[in-house]
């Protein structure tokens with residue numbers, strides 16, 4: 001039985017229709033720590049997050065989770081329509097509705113949380129703008145603020161810092177540290193080795209299989225990275 005907040009994956013197989021992506025994946029994601037999911041394009045990182053979020057049902061195996069709340073799930077910004085006629089503040093408020101139920105009126109305290117989350121991502125000044133009118137990086141920050149507003153005990157982030165400028169990346173790093181300190185279990189997929197090395201735990205995927213798990217400095221060795229990525233990433237932060 002997983003302790004409260006810890007997530008355990010048992011022999012997980014999952015995919016899309018008849019296409020199997022994740023194959024026999026067993027892993028433990030430590031509570032109140034940051035886990036980075038690393039692997040090449042198509043290795044199954046987003047699929048794993050979708051399974052953890054409950055969006056994709058495993059074909060075999062199971063996800064064991066101690067927490068009671070719905071996970072916060074922040075997709076890549078490219079997965080969100082440009083045409084939604086919704087402001088940035090209302091986008092973030094949707095995180096509160098996820099917590100309260102869609103037909104409840106949000107209280108002043110809810111709106112205070114919404115504005116605090118906008119501040120934490122440095123986008124309070126964009127609150128009244130239409131989501132679809134934002135730049136890609138601004139939209140990514142709005143989606144992350146929505147995930148925070150949900151106050152989940154499990155926060156799932158699909159490449160949260162990809163395409164962000166230096167200042168925005170720093171906001172994301174700070175947010176990950178703050179969430180961890182609040183006891184939130186954070187899981188993020190990343191292509192950024194620096195961000196992966198900042199995590200406490202790491203899963204290295206290749207072709208839907210778990211190649212290694214453990215502390216990032218032990219998992220992301222030059223040998224493991226060259227085995228999975230070829231020579232492309234050598235010299236970008238991998239440890240030998």
Ligand SMILES: Nc1ncnc2c1ncn2[C@@H]1O[C@H](COP(=O)(O)OP(=O)(O)OP(=O)(O)O)[C@@H](O)[C@H]1O
Nearest residue numbers: 016019021039040041042043044045046047048189
């Ligand atoms: N909706 C879908 N229907 C069918 N196959 C899909 C779907 N989404 C992803 N796949 C396939 O599943 C495999 C894993 O994709 P996934 O998006 O999980 O990889 P990833 O590691 O997140 O990749 P990236 O680094 O490019 O984001 C890929 O081969 C992909 O083509």
